[in-house]
Amino acid sequence: MLEVRDLCKSFGGLDVTKKVSFALEPGERRVVLGPNGAGKTTLFNLLVGELLPTSGDILINGASVTALSVDQRAMAGMSRSYQKNNLFEDFTVRENLALAAAAGLSKEKWIARDSFHDPEVREIVLDVANQVALTDILDAPVHSASYGNRRQLEVGLALATRPKILLMDEPTSGVGPGMIGAFNKLISDLPRDLTVVIIEHDLDLAFDVADRITVLNYGDVVFEGTPDETRGNQIVRDIYLGDWQADA
Amino acid sequence: MSDAAFWILQLLNALQYSMLLFLLSIGLTVIFGLLHFMNLAHGALYMMGAYIGISITSATGSFWAAFFLAPLAVTAIGAVLYFTLIRRLRNAGPMNQVLVTFGLIFVFLDIVRLGWGDIALGLDAPTALQGTTKFLSVSYPTYRFFIIGLGLVVMATLMTIVSRTQIGAMIRASVENDDMAAAMGINVGRLFFAVFCVGCALAGLAGVVAAPVFSATTGMGISILIPTLIVVVIGGLGSLQGAVVGSLIVGSIETIGAAVLPGVASILIYVLLAVILVVRPAGLIPARV
């Protein structure tokens, strides 16, 4: 589904991504772990095209998307949420979701019809609002919504384009324990044919939802395996466990 | 006129015009680099420099009095603008800055019409600089050599200050990252004000030295603003070296283009602007990497 081959990125001589390779099966849930500064977000930026790699290749269903722009990759089925909320602050929750849904349906260029009143767009908006538990505040402006609600909308925007591959950058960043459970359920309830990559700091959540786990350290893939293998792995414990405890 | 003499003359004209553009664009670009403030009224300050210079000369009978006092007067105008408008607009976003300074262009236009009338005013070059000087077999107005020399002196001085002194290091640090500069204990507010004043003074200086060459008109502010903006964009916003390179390029294209390709000369710099925006949107020598 999604494959990365020898992906490298350096900023002025500093290698932040070093020959990263992995392949995801359709419907797989992959969690990317790693201490701060391991290059997780850089990897996401490379995947969606917000950064261009120094070398290496990114493929969707076997076709290279490395030369495609951000919007073209989104059209190819990739969608991401951000670690820091990146929303349409002045619009309502409904308008946010409708913009994303229309873009996902390629209806954003219509000049004769209103995407917000399109039945397909409306269906997606209600569907996604239900998924991310925002049905009650659909008509509230985003800037007045709580931080937790905005976190949910952040994921909702990524979902509303109906992607084939969903990339979530620390969806639970900054939210309380109660909401982590809600995100756990949200991810578990995602349709099984959706391929998901999650950067996550909360280990319980990570081990719960992951089919496989990739561990990054200083831009290197230092480990890849199932949650059980990860738990027992000494390298992972050495480089990562100290950091968890410091983090927690 | 021989072929060689023609080209020498054109090059001197280009250099002279480039120096005026440099005096203006350097202020505009460094103010933008430091304060993230785009002052569209920069051309209006240049115009004020010319008119105030003409008044000072006619009051004192001395061009040199105008040469030193007009930039000071323009700096004072700049300081008033800084404390009334610009400081408050620093975080107001580029659109509000553009709107307010664009409004200032209208205001200065009428201030000049009220104070000096609608007719073009001339200014005589100082006696010592009248006449021509021979350079490589070409006779060229001495006063224009003076402008070239002045531009080079200002350029060298600014380069030295920016690359060699403590203040220069502070400016470079602030252009790179003003939060960092503030964290390092630089009084960013005072530095900004100082840089803004220098920018205004240079605009005023450009105005007063330009008056003997081009006469002062109410349209001079906007007609210099456009090439100055183009210099800043093609050089790279906020970049000192960019302003130097950009001024030389735009000055040469405008002057030599007018002599060689009079039909299309007036649009050459716009074509250049379009090409740079497409090929290198950050400018030739971007201030930040």
Add this chain to the structure above:
Amino acid sequence: MFHQTPARSFTLAVVLAALVAYATFGGFFAREIVIEIAILAILAISLDFVAGFGGMVSLFHGAVMGLSAYGYSVLTAKFGIHPIPAAFAGIFLAASFGAAVAAIASRTSGIFFIMATLAFGQMLYTIIFKSRWLGGDDGMGGIPRFDASWIGLDFNDSLQFAIFAVFGIAVCYGIAALLLRSAFGRTMCGIHGNEPRMRALGVSTWKHKTAAFAISSAIAGVAGVFAAQHTQYISPELLFWTVSGEVLIVVILGGLGTLVGPVLGAAIFVLLKHEVGNYTDHWHIVVGLLLIVTVMAGGRGIYGQAEHWITGRSRKARESLNA
């Protein structure tokens, strides 16, 4: 996001009705003023479309209008082409130029965009000013108005032409409002709100902005056709930067991003201009100060400020009811 609220519809209806009444019951001079207001209002609608909703502030809308006016005038006066296709050609010319500049300038953001529009607008002015064939700074005359005798109208009659121009405001407003309520307009508002996110959602924002600018320029082109027909004589003055500046001021003064505000702004601006003109010919200083004061006061403009007060008050009333 654009909403055609009842208050906006009501305000538009009142302004248009007032213009028609003023033209009908006023004399020749009143009709000239109404036509002037209509041209400025259409131009202001076109600018608010991209600046207020798309976040792309332009300093060349006057030049775009002038380009269309010249296109129409050259085709009709020099080549004797029928006014209707000539008008479409002028509008198309304006749209193409707007699209070309936007395609170049949209690669950069904010401040570069504004500077690029100012520069390319001045480029048009310079070209036309220097063109002997277009009459240079003398301009050109002999421009016909539409022939509407087939529906029993005579646009050479100042009243009928004035009402036709007011009709032009209504049509342009309607087109702009419909486009803003379409998927295209929604997406443009989204790009204004958060361009990187819009791109991440799969929208080619560069193409979208270019298309939006083409549409806006086409509406400015409509204003240009009216301008050429109004005086039946055009000069490069129409393309000068002060015209672009004035329309920007009209939009800001009336209320950026309200669509009806700029129409109201155009009416106030033209009336004020003629009033001030009775006392002084230093109109520019008034314009400049108006712009500065409006922006420093929060930048909502007349209609925007009124709307802000009203919605603020109704929200407070609702909250006190709930409490």
